Amino acid sequence: MRRLLLMLIIISFAVWGMTSCKPGLLPTEEAGKPKVTLDRVEVQSYFPWADLPARTPMVLGFVFNIENPSGYNIRLENFKFAISFEAAPGKDIEIAIPTYYDQLYFPPKTKNQYRVVSVLDSMTMNLTLLVAQAPKIQALNLKPADVIKNWYATIGDFKFGIKVGEGQATFSTEKGDIIVPFEGKFPRK
Amino acid sequence: MRIKKIFAIVLALLVIGITASRVLAQEVRIGALQDTTGATSDVGKNEAAGVREAFQYYNDTGGINGKKIRYFQYDYGYRVPEAITTYKRFRDFDKVVMVLGWGTGDTEALSPTVNADKMPYLSSSFSGHLCDPKKTPYNFVYGTDYSTNARGCITYWFEEVWKKDPKWKADREKGVKPRFVCFYSWPTPYSSAPIKAIKDQATLLGFEIGPDQDVPLTALDTKSQVLKAKEFKPHLVWHGNTTMSVATAIKDAYALGLGADHIINNWGFDEDLAKLGGAAVEGAIGAAACSFFVEDYPAKKKVLDYIKKVNPGFPPEARQIRTVQGWVKVTMAVEVLKMADKAGKLNGPGIKETYETLRNWDGLKEFGGQLVTITPTDHRYSSIVKVGRIIKGKPTTVANIDMRAKFPDKWASWLGW
Numbered sequence: 001m002r003r004l005l006l007m008l009i010i011i012s013f014a015v016w017g018m019t020s021c022k023p024g025l026l027p028t029e030e031a032g033k034p035k036v037t038l039d040r041v042e043v044q045s046y047f048p049w050a051d052l053p054a055r056t057p058m059v060l061g062f063v064f065n066i067e068n069p070s071g072y073n074i075r076l077e078n079f080k081f082a083i084s085f086e087a088a089p090g091k092d093i094e095i096a097i098p099t100y101y102d103q104l105y106f107p108p109k110t111k112n113q114y115r116v117v118s119v120l121d122s123m124t125m126n127l128t129l130l131v132a133q134a135p136k137i138q139a140l141n142l143k144p145a146d147v148i149k150n151w152y153a154t155i156g157d158f159k160f161g162i163k164v165g166e167g168q169a170t171f172s173t174e175k176g177d178i179i180v181p182f183e184g185k186f187p188r189k
Numbered sequence: 190m191r192i193k194k195i196f197a198i199v200l201a202l203l204v205i206g207i208t209a210s211r212v213l214a215q216e217v218r219i220g221a222l223q224d225t226t227g228a229t230s231d232v233g234k235n236e237a238a239g240v241r242e243a244f245q246y247y248n249d250t251g252g253i254n255g256k257k258i259r260y261f262q263y264d265y266g267y268r269v270p271e272a273i274t275t276y277k278r279f280r281d282f283d284k285v286v287m288v289l290g291w292g293t294g295d296t297e298a299l300s301p302t303v304n305a306d307k308m309p310y311l312s313s314s315f316s317g318h319l320c321d322p323k324k325t326p327y328n329f330v331y332g333t334d335y336s337t338n339a340r341g342c343i344t345y346w347f348e349e350v351w352k353k354d355p356k357w358k359a360d361r362e363k364g365v366k367p368r369f370v371c372f373y374s375w376p377t378p379y380s381s382a383p384i385k386a387i388k389d390q391a392t393l394l395g396f397e398i399g400p401d402q403d404v405p406l407t408a409l410d411t412k413s414q415v416l417k418a419k420e421f422k423p424h425l426v427w428h429g430n431t432t433m434s435v436a437t438a439i440k441d442a443y444a445l446g447l448g449a450d451h452i453i454n455n456w457g458f459d460e461d462l463a464k465l466g467g468a469a470v471e472g473a474i475g476a477a478a479c480s481f482f483v484e485d486y487p488a489k490k491k492v493l494d495y496i497k498k499v500n501p502g503f504p505p506e507a508r509q510i511r512t513v514q515g516w517v518k519v520t521m522a523v524e525v526l527k528m529a530d531k532a533g534k535l536n537g538p539g540i541k542e543t544y545e546t547l548r549n550w551d552g553l554k555e556f557g558g559q560l561v562t563i564t565p566t567d568h569r570y571s572s573i574v575k576v577g578r579i580i581k582g583k584p585t586t587v588a589n590i591d592m593r594a595k596f597p598d599k600w601a602s603w604l605g606w
Contacts, residue, residue: 077259080241082502097225097234101261124226124266130407131433132230135465138409166502170245177248181501 239515
């Protein structure tokens with residue numbers, strides 16, 4: 001009787017151990033890593049231009065596709081990327097680095113969309129163009145105020161390119177953190 | 190009887206398992222304010238990247254004694270009201286145990302609040318005003334303070350250049366006093382913080398002091414300030430702004446034949462200054478908080494490895510000393526949190542007490558930082574000024590001056606300047 005009980009306990013532990021191991025690819029394996037791609041950019045809310053030094057908001061929505069090809073649940077912990085606008089043909093100027101800490105689960109073998117709403121503004125863009133991006137602006141012989149005004153005038157039709165770079169999505173899993181770099185362009189040409 | 194034993198073992202295993210999973214699930218929360226878009230974004234973006242990469246490294250290597258570090262890093266655009274709002278979010282919603290701050294204006298503005306909240310605040314502002322625990326007990330810095338840096342730079346120039354360089358031989362032999370002016374943004378707390386100290390040091394060394402020149406952080410043209418300074422015929426100029434503005438001023442000084450040497454506070458002296466300033470900045474002297482990115486230092490491999498792992502889109506060619514500073518800041522915070530956690534004091538007063546136990550702590554040496562001593566009566570991180578110089582287009586460490594050893598009778602009285 002006692003032996004039978006002992007056997008039952010051992011068997012139940014073995015079954016529990018086997019069933020708790022989830023099937024499918026590990027997220028840390030190359031084939032199972034999450035994929036992050038930029039689907040599109042939307043003007044989330046439009047504010048008409050007011051000359052600097054007035055602070056005009058520009059509210060953009062960045063819609064990303066997040067695919068989890070692994071057999072595991074993964075949890076998004078942190079999402080950041082740099083936004084660059086095209087200031088001259090083929091010349092991008094970085095204007096903001098939004099960072100988000102929303103915790104979201106992505107089930108195995110699914111593709112979901114994640115919208116990041118980023119509030120930019122003309123005064124901060126101006127400061128960025130005058131300081132961190134000043135060497136690029138000087139090299140292109142551009143006037144920051146003119147460049148920014150043009151972005152506001154044409155954003156509705158996306159007449160300039162918007163680039164997402166230095167992207168980093170951090171997912172936590174049972175096997176540790178996975179860092180997924182990403183980048184993208186809109187409109188895709 | 191045997192069954193009872195088996196059940197006891199199973200129960201014990203379950204308890205251990207549950208406890209272990211609870212410990213693993215614990216996290217230590219830290220808030221970080223950064224400037225990646227504002228008036229100091231020329232240096233802020235690099236530092237923010239270093240902070241992010243260092244946190245990932247420490248999480249990958251065990252976090253805070255096995256507890257995961259959950260950090261919240263936000264850009265506040267160098268706007269004080271936004272920093273205050275973000276701090277409230279850290280305190281009230283994110284429930285952080287420590288804040289890593291950025292600018293002098295916001296750190297000083299937040300100081301009464303963080304001290305009332307008993308919130309340890311480790312800032313990238315090395316303002317000397319934040320180092321007197323009688324006034325700011327919860328503020329800490331991770332580099333030699335601006336006032337000591339300024340005193341160190343002018344002392345270095347006086348001893349190594351004014352007294353030795355053939356360029357100034359004629360004036361020296363005539364008994365001319367060295368003439369000195371300051372270029373900085375008057376309304377910017379970072380830029381103005383060490384001015385009283387550097388003028389005191391200039392007086393101590395026998396300089397003649399000329400009129401200050403107001404140079405904005407966003408300056409693209411400083412010709413009028415240079416021409417005004419030229420009337421005084423200075424031998425030496427102190428630059429108190431960040432890299433972009435300093436590069437503009439030194440290039441204009443070069444173009445207009447000012448003829449003076451240049452000494453620079455730490456946030457204006459880096460790899461980008463050498464790139465932007467070209468021939469105009471050759472020989473310029475500046476303070477440094479740690480090794481320059483381009484130099485060799487023991488931790489360089491892991492810094493490079495984590496750029497590749499975390500931020501491959503922001504490559505080493507675009508990095509400056511600021512990335513290394515980010516690692517220094519996080520390393521100091523993590524070490525103190527580990528010590529406080531081990532002592533069962535992972536709370537504001539406990540973390541503050543732990544900072545104040547550091548004695549000749551060598552944890553930052555691998556990044557070219559100093560030995561750190563912080564006491565309950567003095568929060569100055571070190572008395573040593575790391576002096577750099579632009580040599581053949583590269584910032585290079587040329588000296589480490591111990592201001593306490595050099596001015597032992599003055600050192601204590603300089604606290605809080």
